[in-house]
Amino acid sequence: MxxxxxxxxxxxxxxxxxxxxxxxxxxxxxxxxxxxxxxxxxxxxxxxxxxxxxxxxxxxxxxxxxxxxxxxKNKEALAQAVLEAFYRDLKETAQDGVDALDSTEEQLRFLAEHHLTKVNQERRILELLPIIGVSLDNYKDSKLFTLNKSYARVFDRVAKSGVKSGVIKRDLAPWVLRDVFYGGLDYASRTMMMHERTDNFSAVVDGLMAMMLVPKSAANSALEDVAERFDKIAERIEKSIG
Amino acid sequence: MxxxxxxxxxxxxxxxxxxxxxxxxxxxxxxxxxxxxxxxxxxxxxxxxxxxxxxxxxxxxxxxxxxxxxxxKNKEALAQAVLEAFYRDLKETAQDGVDALDSTEEQLRFLAEHHLTKVNQERRILELLPIIGVSLDNYKDSKLFTLNKSYARVFDRVAKSGVKSGVIKRDLAPWVLRDVFYGGLDYASRTMMMHERTDNFSAVVDGLMAMMLVPKSAANSALEDVAERFDKIAERIEKSIG
DNA sequence: AGAAAAAATGAATGAGGGTCATTTATCAGG
DNA sequence: CCTGATAAATGACCCTCATTCATTTTTTCT
Missing domain, CATH: 1.10.10.60 (Homeodomain-like)
Structure with a gap:
């Protein structure tokens, strides 16, 4: 020393x-x-x-x-302290990154990439959570729970503002959005790890975006345009035959 | 004995x-x-x-x-055998349930509910996976990997047929869909467990459905109407020509 | 039956978590 | 700078549990 x-x-x-x-x-x-x-x-x-x-x-x-x-007190308490440190860092860097960006989509993309990076970097730290007794009845007033919630809130704020500005579909409950977002990321990162292909992070993020965001009306109205054209064609054919 | x-x-x-x-x-x-x-x-x-x-x-x-x-050979090998039994059962019951249903949406809803039920029932079995060395380089030819894949294929078949019939959005890669689907479910089940509210399973499933399925919008039904008309016209033309 | 093979046993071993009596370092007052 | 008091650190020791293996029991085959 x-x-x-x-x-x-x-x-x-x-x-x-x-x-x-x-x-x-x-x-x-x-x-x-x-x-x-x-x-x-x-x-x-x-x-x-x-x-x-x-x-x-x-x-x-x-x-x-x-x-x-x-x-x-024991090995588990130490693991809990490690998890707390991890979450504190995760939440802080997430919030900082979000604050530096403006559009909802940019913020969501940042959150996704940030989460994937950190989680891959310290994959086995997150695995401590189930080990140190999730079943703890006193979990709800533990530091861990609080930190977890405060990390979730970073996403929730972005999602809320996204819904308000109409970028995110409004018929989805925010907590469902969050679960699907982080759940999808975690799962994808795991399967990509298993297949040893960390390259197509972006495909997952793109997929998530496509599922969460309101489709750009251009694509949608294009479909409607096509429908209209087909309508006219149908009329012409019907006339020429009829 | x-x-x-x-x-x-x-x-x-x-x-x-x-x-x-x-x-x-x-x-x-x-x-x-x-x-x-x-x-x-x-x-x-x-x-x-x-x-x-x-x-x-x-x-x-x-x-x-x-x-x-x-x-x-040791405790881990036993845990692996347990996991294998779990996956075999999971896959089999999933496939059976899917086979008994017709529409893509019903099948997806069944898969979601089935997965949530089983995973909640044997939550700690799944936690064995990270413990018994995910980092195994020989994972790709392990029985576990094969079983995992065959479970994934149950979903993939449903998704594929859903995309083909136009019920599922076609711009999403099937493996992304799968990751988001199961990832979202796992994550949601965990958070719901923590909050001790297992009642709103259906909210998650509804959310997932809303994100995966093509919205039954006016634009869409317009397209389908037109397609139907073309179908009929084609028939008439074929008849009048043939 | 009875020898050979297979299966089962549980006492012994050692690794590692957790405890505690003892030692060492720090500090305030003289 | 010395001294007793308090805080901090130590590591030998105990205990549980995974794993091994010499021995015993059961099954098979002749």
Missing amino acids: NEGHLSGEGRIVSQANATSLNKTRRQRVELKEEAIVETARRLFNEKGFGKTTISGIAKGCGVADGTVYLYF | NEGHLSGEGRIVSQANATSLNKTRRQRVELKEEAIVETARRLFNEKGFGKTTISGIAKGCGVADGTVYLYF
Whole structure:
């Protein structure tokens, strides 16, 4: 550990009051906690929950096995912390990206690509969710649930504004839209992973767009035009024969 | 074990040739194998992979711990067998249901409801998939991959015929349709589980239908009307010429 | 019946999660 | 700078469970 130069910081603070003193100690503690979570995140993502050992995590960030248990009740609690970190990051980068764009379609495309990228990057982190007991009855007031909801809200805001501006079909419930959107992406990413073809992300996104967005009236009116023409042709034929 | 009355069967067979002898032995063996898989399926589904013990499974079907390892290389192989059984059943019941229906829309609705029912019933079985190493490079020639594909084909056939008959939008790639369909269902079932509201399955299915099917719009029926008229005209022309 | 083959057993092994008595580091007051 | 008090860290130890294997039981064939 690099406590050496931190002790200097500590000595300065020792002249201050008890509060700021506690603060620096807490800061050090939080630094170590982050290190543990970060290492766990890396290892869980490399080998999955089952094949990752506490020993491995402890070694990975230079602490003793027992130390991990000072910070997290057990392996599952650590996995939960990892998931929370993942979701926090996911939500934040998603919101930032959306804020930098204007049109609903651009925003949806960004969200799709962003989700696929992140989820592929840390595929095995998401797999922790079922492992750490989804069946938890206290899930609804867990940090995880809150984070999950706040990530969902990023999409919901985009969808809402899209419906209001008439870009998105209005007969679809927003939560259904969201489930289909993210569900379709997750599933597609999984099947594409299995077939080792990550190239046609865009086909899925295009498909989703086609299903969600109101068709550009051009295409639609073109059909109507054709119908009209056929109508006239039919009349002519009927006359010439009749 | 109820080997007592089976020994009688065995004595009869002992008068037959070596082939049928092997067969009955294999039958007994397969019966036990099925019993192990069935117990494992139940326990995995109740407690998940991590919290299910080999001892528990062995006790659950009245064999010794070691016996399980005569049938399956290890816990993961057993989990894989469970998954295979699950997919086989899923595919078969799906196909049967589809065969009993006529219209594309009915078939799609059936597939959706069927999938949701089965997946909810054995939620934790599906969670085995990521646990037993998706990253397997030999996945593409595994039984699991084949079964997965054959389940997907049930949907694909319905979708194909739906596209051909004009009920399903034709500008969507079939595999995209499938990913969005099943992905949306899985995701929705998960979120509904979390919110403990399994009542609005139908909202999701309705949403999916609305997104996949060609809207029965004025424009569309206009086209169909014209097509019908052309049909009749063609008939008349053919008659008057022939 | 009785030898050979097949199947089943469960005690033993070892890996890894989790605990806790002990050690080490930090800090405030003199 | 020293000292007792408190916080943090350690790693040996215990326990559960997957997996192995020498031994026992059952089945088959002559």
